[in-house]
Amino acid sequence: MTIRINADQIIDTFIRYTTINTTSVPDNNQLPSCENQYKLAQLVVSEFSNVNTVETSINANAITVLSLAANSPEMPSIAFFAHLDTAPDNANDTHAVRVKNYDGKNIVLPATGEEITVEAFPELLNYVGQDIITTDGTSLLGADDKAAIAAAVEAIRYMVANPEFKHGDIKLVLLPDEEIGIRGAKALNVAQLNADFGICLDCCGIGEYVIENWYAGSAKMTFKGVTAHPMSAKGKLVNAVLIANEVINALPENERPELTEGREGYFWVNKITGNTVNATLEIALRDFKIEGYQSRKALLQSITEQLQSRYGHENITLELSDTYDNVKAGLDKKPEIIASVQQAMRNLSIEPKPLIMRGGYDGSVITPAGLPTVNIFTGAHNFHSTKEFLPAESLRLASEMLLEIVALSAQEVPA
Structure with a gap:
């Protein structure tokens, strides 16, 4: 050679x-x-x-x-x-x-x-x-x-x-x-x-x-809560951090980076910030099939709509973006x-x-x-x-x- x-x-x-x-x-x-x-x-x-x-x-x-x-x-x-x-x-x-x-x-x-x-x-x-x-x-x-x-x-x-x-x-x-x-x-x-x-x-x-x-994208969700003094918070306090946690709990438990391999996709919750009044959650989406990738986005949209029906449309937002194909x-x-x-x-x-x-x-x-x-x-x-x-x-x-x-x-x- x-x-x-x-x-x-x-x-x-x-x-x-x-x-x-x-x-x-x-x-x-x-x-x-x-x-x-x-x-x-x-x-x-x-x-x-x-x-x-x-x-x-x-x-x-x-x-x-x-x-x-x-x-x-x-x-x-x-x-x-x-x-x-x-x-x-x-x-x-x-x-x-x-x-x-x-x-x-x-x-x-x-x-x-x-x-x-x-x-x-x-x-x-x-x-x-x-x-x-x-x-x-x-x-x-x-x-x-x-x-x-x-x-x-x-x-x-x-x-x-x-x-x-x-x-x-x-x-x-x-x-x-x-x-x-x-x-x-x-x-x-x-x-x-x-x-x-x-x-x-x-x-x-x-x-x-x-x-x-794989197909890759990201989701950014924002949550607005209602603050109240804890001594009189019952029926008043709406904790934005806990609403964000509801999203995490609604995601498939076994579809995380640390539990997947090969051609298995995932949701990766990689950042959460905020307090009682305002919180932000960032999630990476990955899937090898376009159908799977679209279904992941659809699931987040469905979760968002369910939360909006409970906490108010104006208090929950979802921003989805595609990163690469x-x-x-x-x-x-x-x-x-x-x-x-x-x-x-x-x-x-x-x-x-x-x-x-x-x-x-x-x-x-x-x-x-x-x-x-x-x-x-x-x-x-x-x-x-x-x-x-x-x-x-x-x-x-x-x-x-x-x-x-x-x-x-x-x-x-x-x-």
Whole structure:
């Protein structure tokens, strides 16, 4: 197998990107939610400033597009997608550590003394002898999704440096604030990309690719009560917090995140605030089937109407919103995309591992907007944790995957 992507170079690129703290800010409604997402976008763009065949743009929302002109115009146009932000689970600056020639033992994170243990993460043993990138224990690594940016950048570098490698128009699209509601993808003009299909790199261990995710939405309920002094409250006091609790008790007991797996959906009560007079309840809704998703919304509507009949229509409100869709319907319309992913993996001696994803990604918004977009591995493990780790060879192969899919786009791959 020809090695096209240099391991040391892609590791250096990735670690350089991790030094820019792009933690998204959930309570900031601006896009992007932090200025450093611009800074990272500008760094990526600067790396192609002297390349005549690559055009770049960054808009006011930090949505960034790098366009590599086709050298074979008859080939499909492909868009690579990655997101600029990292999860708000930990906002500390990243100090990446490269563990060379991993020996199969627990990995000690130097700043905290915490360990990434083989007992907790037995998949570590798949990478004995390889280099593994971790944090020092004080932050997230940010492989979600800076590993994707590095993989795409190095793939484009290769195509620029090797004009004999045939390709159609290639676009790298960097999107802000995926971690806090897939905001960047929702602000993207998908039609302007003029691409035939897309590839997100926002997933999992080597060989994994997403064939389906769930429908996702949210509900926000507000409750108004009536206050009274407790010594004379009988028949007067209406406790808004207890009305909110009635909603919680009316939800199916076994349909919670901690009690579900696989293709089972849930209601996730994730925030309750308030007092006797005013209370707010927030609930996430998830289901793999559109019928199931709609029935979850209908149940909340029914509960709301029952409470309104008891406490007054003006005192109970329900706001429902859709977050993203299941990509399965869109991908099923173009089975050649998944076929190319599978064939690319086989060509690179990677075992294909289809994944039903209990989550969403930028493609969950981009696919329903008309651009079928599959999600493939970056190679990282344990996202959103100080114990996140990235095997270097998996990262290199993620970049090779992009090149292999581009190469396969010149031919018809049986679905």
